[in-house]
Amino acid sequence: MRDDLKVGVFLCECGGNIADIVDLDKVREELDVEFIGQFENLCSLNGRKIIRDAIFDHDLDRVVVAACSPISHEKTFQDYVKPLNPYLMDMANIREQCSWVHSDKEKATHKAITLINASIEKVKQSDAVDPIYCQTPDEVAVIGGGIAGMNAALSLAKQGTKVTLIEQSPSIGGHMAKIGKVFSPVKIAEECGMCLLNPILNELVWNENIEVLTNTKVIEAERRAGTYNLILEKSPRYVDTEKCIACGKCAEACEVEVPNDWNDNLSMRKAIYRPFGQSYPESYVIDMDNCTKCSNCVKVCTMRAIKLRGKPERIPLQVGSIVVATGHKLFDMEKRPEYGYTRYDDVITQSELGRITGVNGPTKGKLLKSNGEVPKRVVMIQCVGSRDEKPDGHKYCSKICCTVALKNANIIKHKYPDTDVLICYTDIRTPGMFEKYYKHTQENEVRFLRGRPGEVVKKGDNFIVRTEDTLKGEFVEIEADMVVLSTAMEPSDGTREIADILNVGVTEDGFIKESHPKIKPIATDVQGIFVCGTAHDPKDITDSIMQATAAAAKVNEYNYGGVEIEPFIAEIDTEKCIVCGECIERCKYKSMSVQNDQIYIDPMSCTGCGKCLNGCKQRAITVNGNIDEKIMSTINGVLSKKQEGERMILVFLDNIGYTAADNIGVNRLSYPESIHIIKVISVNRVRPRHIRYALENGADGVFIGEFPGDLMYDEVERKIQRAKDRIAEMGHNPERIAFSKVYIPYFSGLARKFNDFDEKIAELDSSK
């Protein structure tokens, strides 16, 4: 009998944080348990001895710690109750959810007694269970072979981790390989991008821990207990990289000419080509969309490296963690026809200017217009597609375009001092050391005009850039013979695709979202998947490298530490299970799959929401931890302390809602004493029968909060609506049930909702 269990209660004064409001002497008198003690600071190191001694002296089976929030100290006290199983301890939150939100001592004391009693009743339902430890495989997939992916891969490899670097284009190198010169944060200089990239590329190629897969994409991903099973698709290159010596005879023989995308289509290349001089693998590749299969290349290839037939190859890859470094693309200028990009050859982007001024570019580094002349005046337009709330625009600042414009303006000024360069800007954003570079650019006679041009039109041989000089308050028409647009950075197609495939969250702008913007800028909302570079948000090369190396460190932390998982997840009784697959269909978290003819539940992704239970006709699934019984006992524990005339509202929240509720206390806001918060593993586990039971046994209202980002949100919302309907049929007032969105940052909103709901219930009670 569970009633025979010996429960010990440990009351923490928390300095005066609890004891100043809650009368702990009264609490001790009111509760009937095997042992009850009061201590100044239970979380301090001697708390361990106090608790352990009491467990031995009084032969305790269960422990309730009445102190702060489990969010702060559950781990501490799970450790302090050793040798008792950690899950035989429960915390009653009488600080964040009592002494910090209430000021009336008498009411706060009664509330503390109620909360502790609920914990006592709950902990009696607990069984000893062990946390699940998952050790993830060490292998890592880095997706994207630009500067971020290359650095992440290299850093991991140097720390001894096996890495597969997956790049969808025929060469690694990314945008950095083509931008020509790069700016430096401290040095007032433009340096050769390729010269900086090459050593990294070489080091990576020679590192035995790295396998580079080019022409390869991730097309499927599936997660099992910390292991990702990826399916890669490698497109044929039609040139054997082992045999090809990159002599270039094949390209000479090829008669098909197409625009060279690596040069932003400013020059032509053959259908068999090498993307750029330092590309890796050092091998040619055939662009099969444009190849006529004339076989000229095959005939001239002395190495017999070319095969015109080939099929995409599927490659399975098993890894423990993934670094997403899929990068960005540039704003599509067709969306801003007012600047004439698609109509005029000499309206170009900063990226194209980078190719034109690059010594390996279409003009071998000479700044020339389409007619072969050096421009007399170059006007640069900033914020094209950035800081732009118009349709298709981006609200954010792309962060690097100011410095990119300064760099390209300086490069022009160094080589062509007679060419006038004018930058039209809204704000020049050169934070930190880049401010010095801005000043240097001004000294270099680059001119600046504060105004955002509205349009570029052609007039005779020249362009007219129409803008306002906002500092003078004057409308101006500027003649120019070259216009350069600083286009926004936006998530690459690959970034959008991989977010879908891996099921990681993205921001409203489509970038991969970090799990916390301030303190967890590298982890994503999926355990074991990390992000770096411009797949995360607009940033420069330096920042991309910093984030990439940080991602490598985070991967190794994860590999080294393993993952500890709470055991309250679904379990299959294989005797009863007929592998009908109904649960697989139902699971929103994609935790269930068939393996070796049995249903397998991935403990990493299962939340214990219990949705699978409904679909299982065989009743073969259980969710560990007596969740139903615990909820019922907690409800009883609260309601049994109800006093004459007292209003009691039960609030069910999962980890997110509970954290929001804690924040109300942390920020010392208040809500009525009637609010009693019950923490559940998943809001979906609160069943209609719990709600009905509560309302029939003294609860005046039931409030259920759910984070809209939870995959089960819609489901829970519908379920609560059905519960309301059923409650109404049974003659209760459905208005006594509330369902609400909760967000961690909007704790003040939650406090207001508690107050409003309490008022509403009070009205219902008085009208009764």
Added chain:
Amino acid sequence: MSSHQKITDSPIDFAVEIINDVKNSKEEGVLKCVQCGMCTSTCPAARHSDYNPREIIERVLDGDETILKDDNIWNCFYCYTCHSVCPVGNSVCEVNQILKQIAIENGIGYEKLYEYMGFADSYFTAAIGAIPEIFFTDIDRDVPGWWDFRQHLDEIRQELELDPPLMPSEEVIDEVSKILTITGFKAKIEKIRASQEAENEERS
């Protein structure tokens, strides 16, 4: 020019009054203006006069109510280009309409409106807005061939096999006139006309 801002001044109130006007559809657009000047760079009125849409918002945000008396606000003709290009989703065009309305309520700008009385009259005579005759000479000067085109509109339409333009019936005209009278539009027009004619007489 220097100005002194007292601790009790609240320059933002003017902008808030305009934002809260029923005519404003852009919510917080006014407050998000960064003075980039894109509106001015595309504004036809700015190209041909001293009207500057960027400066309109600048002065509104400064709480500079003298803008209501600025002749330049009457140069905007509601082409809505500023409205469609603004990167922060603001609409100077709407702000301008609100400013003019406040001006009119304060008895400002009657002489500007007087020139357009013909528009108002055409609602009573035809139930549609028509270009007042006093502008014909100007339009013909700015748009060569316009007068000729207008004179031969019926023949041109016939040539193009188009029906004659649909005009509101007498019944509709009666109804519209009634509505304009009951809602006070007519009284307002008469007030403007009377005040300007009195002023003209005084001058002559």
